[in-house]
Amino acid sequence: MSTRDDVLAAVRAALGPDRPLEVAVDRTYRDRDPLPPGADVVDLFAERVADYRATVTRCSPGDVEAAVAAALGAATRVVVPDALWLDVPRCVPDHGLSAAELDAVDAVVTRATLGIAETGTVVLDHGPGQGRRAITLVPDLHVCVVAADQVVAGVVDAVAALNPTRPQTWISGPSATSDIELDRVEGVHGPRRLHVVLVTG
Amino acid sequence: MGRTFVGMPPFPVAARTALADSQLRRNLAHATGTIRGKRAGAVAELEDWEDLGAQAAAVKDRTLAHLDEHLVALEEALSARGATVHWARDAADACAVVADVARRHGIDEVVKVKSMATQEIGLNEALAEQGIAAWETDLAELIVQLGDDLPSHILVPAIHRNRAEIRDIFRTRMAAAGRPAPDDLTDDPAALAAAARLHLREKFLSARMAVSGANFAVAETGTLVVVESEGNGRMCLTLPDVLVSVVGIEKVVPTWRDLDLFLRLLPRSSTGERMNPYTSMWTGVTPGDGPQEVHVVLLDNGRTRALADEYARQALRCIRCSACLNVCPVYERVGGHAYGSVYPGPIGAIINPLLRGVGQDPQVDALPYASTLCGACGDVCPVAIDIPGVLVHLRTAVVDAHRSDTRPTAEALAVRAAAWTLGDARRLALAEKAAGGAGRVRRGRGMPGGRGAVSWLPFAGSRWTGARDLPLPPRESFRAWWRRGGGTEEGRR
Numbered sequence: 142m143s144t145r146d147d148v149l150a151a152v153r154a155a156l157g158p159d160r161p162l163e164v165a166v167d168r169t170y171r172d173r174d175p176l177p178p179g180a181d182v183v184d185l186f187a188e189r190v191a192d193y194r195a196t197v198t199r200c201s202p203g204d205v206e207a208a209v210a211a212a213l214g215a216a217t218r219v220v221v222p223d224a225l226w227l228d229v230p231r232c233v234p235d236h237g238l239s240a241a242e243l244d245a246v247d248a249v250v251t252r253a254t255l256g257i258a259e260t261g262t263v264v265l266d267h268g269p270g271q272g273r274r275a276i277t278l279v280p281d282l283h284v285c286v287v288a289a290d291q292v293v294a295g296v297v298d299a300v301a302a303l304n305p306t307r308p309q310t311w312i313s314g315p316s317a318t319s320d321i322e323l324d325r326v327e328g329v330h331g332p333r334r335l336h337v338v339l340v341t342g
Numbered sequence: 343m344g345r346t347f348v349g350m351p352p353f354p355v356a357a358r359t360a361l362a363d364s365q366l367r368r369n370l371a372h373a374t375g376t377i378r379g380k381r382a383g384a385v386a387e388l389e390d391w392e393d394l395g396a397q398a399a400a401v402k403d404r405t406l407a408h409l410d411e412h413l414v415a416l417e418e419a420l421s422a423r424g425a426t427v428h429w430a431r432d433a434a435d436a437c438a439v440v441a442d443v444a445r446r447h448g449i450d451e452v453v454k455v456k457s458m459a460t461q462e463i464g465l466n467e468a469l470a471e472q473g474i475a476a477w478e479t480d481l482a483e484l485i486v487q488l489g490d491d492l493p494s495h496i497l498v499p500a501i502h503r504n505r506a507e508i509r510d511i512f513r514t515r516m517a518a519a520g521r522p523a524p525d526d527l528t529d530d531p532a533a534l535a536a537a538a539r540l541h542l543r544e545k546f547l548s549a550r551m552a553v554s555g556a557n558f559a560v561a562e563t564g565t566l567v568v569v570e571s572e573g574n575g576r577m578c579l580t581l582p583d584v585l586v587s588v589v590g591i592e593k594v595v596p597t598w599r600d601l602d603l604f605l606r607l608l609p610r611s612s613t614g615e616r617m618n619p620y621t622s623m624w625t626g627v628t629p630g631d632g633p634q635e636v637h638v639v640l641l642d643n644g645r646t647r648a649l650a651d652e653y654a655r656q657a658l659r660c661i662r663c664s665a666c667l668n669v670c671p672v673y674e675r676v677g678g679h680a681y682g683s684v685y686p687g688p689i690g691a692i693i694n695p696l697l698r699g700v701g702q703d704p705q706v707d708a709l710p711y712a713s714t715l716c717g718a719c720g721d722v723c724p725v726a727i728d729i730p731g732v733l734v735h736l737r738t739a740v741v742d743a744h745r746s747d748t749r750p751t752a753e754a755l756a757v758r759a760a761a762w763t764l765g766d767a768r769r770l771a772l773a774e775k776a777a778g779g780a781g782r783v784r785r786g787r788g789m790p791g792g793r794g795a796v797s798w799l800p801f802a803g804s805r806w807t808g809a810r811d812l813p814l815p816p817r818e819s820f821r822a823w824w825r826r827g828g829g830t831e832e833g834r835r
């Protein structure tokens with residue numbers, strides 16, 4: 142017998158011939174509003190992203206490039222993915238840069254798949270305008286452009302909208318650790334700074 | 343590197359040593375106090391918290407009832423997406439798979455994402471025997487590994503270390519493992535985190551193979567999920583060419599949308615945040631993005647033994663949030679090492695006996711007793727595991743397993759003596775008189791509710807009062823009161 146057969150046989154033996162009765166799952170939680178009464182989805186998103194000590198700037202569609210340039214500050218090498226559709230200063234297009242090459246880059250600019258107000262989370266599925274996973278990981282500053290109409294209320298809405306076959310990265314603030322006396326410190330291995338440019342109007 | 347829990351003394355012995363370490367108790371009280379406060383705030387934000395937990399428990403129970411079908415579905419989905427699926431009956435099987443993958447690529451160094459399953463199977467030690475170095479990349483795991491120490495908490499394995507101790511470990515041990523700590527390293531947590539960042543970046547950039555676990559595995563799609571904070575997980579899951587994930591068979595959830603419960607419960611219950619900084623999800627191989635060779639090892643290692651226990655199988659719902667550790671008065675005082683396992687605290691007290699079986703190892707058999715049954719763990723558990731109920735259930739199992747032993751245990755002797763006393767009216771009357779007398783002599787410490795307590799009894803009794811207060815017996819026993827006419831209006835006055 143293979144280890145596969147052994148494990149499956151052990152599972153079946155453990156459950157026995159009479160399987161426990163079906164347990165019903167009540168899905169009404171999906172219909173409940175996850176936000177405080179009266180909260181505005183976009184405002185709350187901005188507030189909760191900022192709670193993680195990320196920077197949030199709001200701008201109108203016409204000012205995105207200026208807002209991104211301002212967010213980049215003094216960064217001298219900026220990697221950008223395909224199909225970003227933004228003019229980014231000092232940019233290095235990602236044509237399969239190695240990890241070591243990415244380590245020599247200061248910042249990355251991407252778009253996002255959606256934002257979640259309930260948790261202040263940005264989700265990337267690494268499709269067009271977002272790039273493969275490594276480019277938003279190795280550089281120290283991540284500037285992420287999110288459109289107001291991409292923001293959903295809760296985690297329930299986000300999971301329903303996302304495509305599970307895409308690789309995903311859910312980002313809630315800059316990298317952080319609480320491993321030393323449970324004292325939160327921002328900035329370990331991922332980008333130490335997260336800057337969300339929220340495009341409204 | 344490579345200390346293990348093998349040969350640890352049973353809990354009562356180990357706890358005595360731990361209790362004597364006042365630094366340890368200060369570190370633990372500070373850390374668990376902080377996390378309890380944060381968690382309470384994050385949980386209070388969701389009005390339907392209890393319901394979410396109940397539904398998550400239902401999802402897990404349903405899944406366990408048809409675990410074989412979900413595992414086969416998971417295997418199919420993973421294979422369809424280009425992942426190689428392996429099955430492991432036990433630790434040896436699983437470690438062999440990982441070592442084999444490394445050997446086929448001529449790899450002698452792997453980076454690791456913090457994972458309870460790989461600790462449980464002793465993967466690092468098994469790989470070391472094959473000449474393969476496994477580097478822990480989670481900050482707390484790094485502290486434990488460099489300090490040649492043992493983990494003492496599920497979420498924060500170095501919770502027993504304070505900042506000064508961590509600085510000393512980095513200063514003296516980092517150089518032997520790679521890039522040394524800066525000469526002017528202080529004990530500021532930000533400086534310590536920065537030192538870890540520099541030390542590990544070298545390893546991430548050159549690593550060819552990573553080993554991870556998974557918080558969830560979605561049967562329907564083959565998606566694996568890793569929840570983390572630092573970005574070391576993303577580094578390991580993204581940069582190397584080869585990725586092997588060791589996943590306990592109870593980690594499976596049926597559908598993608600089931601994640602909408604667990605991704606809300608886990609971060610709030612675990613670190614007390616609305617969401618953890620990073621969650622990575624991947625479904626087999628994505629061409630041009632991340633590891634191009636993906637292996638998944640489905641691990642039993644005692645899980646089917648736990649599954650066979652119809653009542654206690656609820657322990658397999660556990661999502662390893664560690665909330666039960668943080669609220670446990672026993673854990674807070676003795677720390678994690680005394681439990682002698684990578685799973686300490688209340689969950690450790692039930693999962694170790696369930697995975698390993700009772701009646702063979704005194705260390706394991708002592709664990710269900712490492713609790714006051716105060717109930718805090720069961721109240722806080724986000725997937726509604728009745729931990730106190732399972733503890734009591736396992737105590738019975740331990741006693742049952744020892745029924746045929748030739749030498750009775752101390753508890754058995756005590757209970758037998760009690761039965762002898764209680765079984766005869768005359769003997770009971772004598773014992774009551776003696777106890778009432780003792781109460782009059784030694785009314786010392788008070789008990790909650792203003793009740794008196796006996797804090798010292800002569801031998802035999804002292805085995806009990808050495809560690810606990812015995813509630814003071816009433817001055818008059820029920821039997822004496824009854825004889826005096828206590829059952830009548832008259833006697834009640």
Ligand code: SF4
Nearest residue numbers: 660661663664666723
């Ligand atoms: S038993 Fe419950 S509280 Fe304890 S770690 Fe598991 S899920 Fe969390």
